[in-house]
Amino acid sequence: MANETIEKFFCNECKRHNRHFIRAEHKNEEHDYRSGTDLTSRYLIAECCGCEHVALIRKTHFSENVDQFQDPSTGAVYLEKLWDEEIYPPVTYRASPTWFDDLPDDTLRAISAEIYKSLQSGSYYLATFGSRTLIDRLIVLTVGDKGNFPRGLQALQDEGKLSLHEREILSPIVDAGNAAAHRGWAPTKEQIAVILDTVEGLIHRLLVLPKLAEELEEAVPSRNAGVKVVAGKPVVTVNDKIDAAPKHLRAIYDELSRMLRGLGDDVTVHPQKHYMAFRRNRNFASVQIYNQKRVVRVYLNLDPDTVELYPTMMRDVRQIGHFGTGDLEITIKSMEDLKKVSPMIIASFDAS
Numbered sequence: 026m027a028n029e030t031i032e033k034f035f036c037n038e039c040k041r042h043n044r045h046f047i048r049a050e051h052k053n054e055e056h057d058y059r060s061g062t063d064l065t066s067r068y069l070i071a072e073c074c075g076c077e078h079v080a081l082i083r084k085t086h087f088s089e090n091v092d093q094f095q096d097p098s099t100g101a102v103y104l105e106k107l108w109d110e111e112i113y114p115p116v117t118y119r120a121s122p123t124w125f126d127d128l129p130d131d132t133l134r135a136i137s138a139e140i141y142k143s144l145q146s147g148s149y150y151l152a153t154f155g156s157r158t159l160i161d162r163l164i165v166l167t168v169g170d171k172g173n174f175p176r177g178l179q180a181l182q183d184e185g186k187l188s189l190h191e192r193e194i195l196s197p198i199v200d201a202g203n204a205a206a207h208r209g210w211a212p213t214k215e216q217i218a219v220i221l222d223t224v225e226g227l228i229h230r231l232l233v234l235p236k237l238a239e240e241l242e243e244a245v246p247s248r249n250a251g252v253k254v255v256a257g258k259p260v261v262t263v264n265d266k267i268d269a270a271p272k273h274l275r276a277i278y279d280e281l282s283r284m285l286r287g288l289g290d291d292v293t294v295h296p297q298k299h300y301m302a303f304r305r306n307r308n309f310a311s312v313q314i315y316n317q318k319r320v321v322r323v324y325l326n327l328d329p330d331t332v333e334l335y336p337t338m339m340r341d342v343r344q345i346g347h348f349g350t351g352d353l354e355i356t357i358k359s360m361e362d363l364k365k366v367s368p369m370i371i372a373s374f375d376a377s
Contacts, residue, residue: 029046029047030046030047030050031044031045031046031047031074032044032045032047032069032071033045034071034080034082034110034112035112035116036073036075036076036078036080037078037080037112037114037116038073038076038078039073039075039076039078040120043073043074043075043076044073044074044075045071045072045073045074045080046071046072046074047069047070047071048070048071048072048079049069049070050067050068050069050070051067051068052065052066052067052068053065053066053068054066062087062088062089063087063088064085064086064087064088065085065086065088066083066084066085067082067083067084067085068081068082068083069081069082069083069084070082080112080113080114081112081113082110082111082112082113083110083111083113084108084109084110084111085108085109086106086107086108086109090106090107090109091104091105091106091107092104092105092107093105114145115145115146116145119141119144119218119221120141121137121138121141122225122229124229124233124237125137126298128228128232128233129232129233129236129347129348130162130166130232130347131350132162133159133162133163133166133228133232136155136158136159136162137159139151139155140152140155140156140159140221143155144217149211149212149213149214149216149217150205150209150210150211152217152220152221153201153202153204153205153210153211153212153217153220154202154205154206156198156201156202156220156221156224157198157199157201157202157203157205157206158202159224159228160174160195160198160199160202160224160227161174161177163227163228163231163232164177164178164180164181165177166232166345167181167184167186167231167232168180168181168184168186174199178192178195178199186231187227191227194223195223195227198219198220198223198224201216201220236299236347236348239315240299242317245317262296262298262299263296263297263298263299263300263301263312263313263314264296266314266315266316267314269316270314270316271316271319273319274314274316274319274320274321276360277321277357277358277359277360277363278312278314278321280360280363281312281321281323281357281363282294282301282312284363284367284370285303285310285312285370285374286303288370288371288374289305289374291305292304292305292374293305297311297348297349299313299348299349300312300313300324300348300349301313302349302350304377305374305377306377307326307350307377308326308349308350308351308377309325309326309351309373309374309376309377310323310324310325310351310370310373310374311323311324311348311349311350311351312324312349313348313349319358320356320357320358321356321357321358322354322355322356322357323351323354323355323357323366323370324342324347324349324350324351324352324353324354324355325351325352325353325355325369325370325372325373326350326351326352326353326373326376326377327351327352327353327369327372327373327376328352328353329341329343329352329353332353332369335365337356338355338356338357338362338365338366339353339354339355339356339366340353340354340356341353341354342354351373353369353373355369
């Protein structure tokens, strides 16, 4: 409408300064009679003209906070009010990576989310210490708990997961985390960007890319007969993979699904991007299907130390990044395998 007020603000969704409709405004003025100064506050509800994202904006102006400039042709002096501006939710300093949701570890996702929240409030100290914690967690997930940080880094290098060049790059990042934790040091905005670029790059290479490559393998049509390929429809989600499964593998999945659903009236199914979550009070089985490998994998909430592991079928994944929840991984290739592990599936259900 022609009479709508429009002002320009930063949009958290568009990531740039955009024109905004002012949908509501409250103005407050305070006067200090002793000093003769004023404080003006404007509270705005603004809607981005582009993406329709809505934000609450507080603009404040102190009467003495002005800038002067002189017209060169007339010599007239003009005063311009300078306003301070706060946006809620706060302006996102650094967006989470596009692969953030593909992190195959709940703890890494939680730590990363806390880091991004701290950046919004300018808490670079917390973000630096959190980045050091991310490296700690990455070490545990890739080479196991080695007792201390230096041994963990050395294990990464010894197992070929970290080159000498990468370790040299990582060294100042580790030092920054130690300084934040023990000496109260906080980096600048530019320095925290370097820290996060380095840590995120390492996590992406060691944890995310291997899992995404496995998913890509499933999306590429096989030469073998029996895999259904629908033209123009990429196989990227667990539902896609179930629909494209070979007949015998689909039969195994259907029987497993029937078994899991039949454990109780309170069982619910929650499709995720990479797996099917079967839940009672919490997830008790996370199921994935791999058409190229001709296997179904299920992750159970069982302590692997309490289970007799079949080496060809089961794996302790407490220190291995994976999609879904559960510390015990079971690989099922046949109906006989499914019957063999059914007591463990029931035990996971009972524990949930």
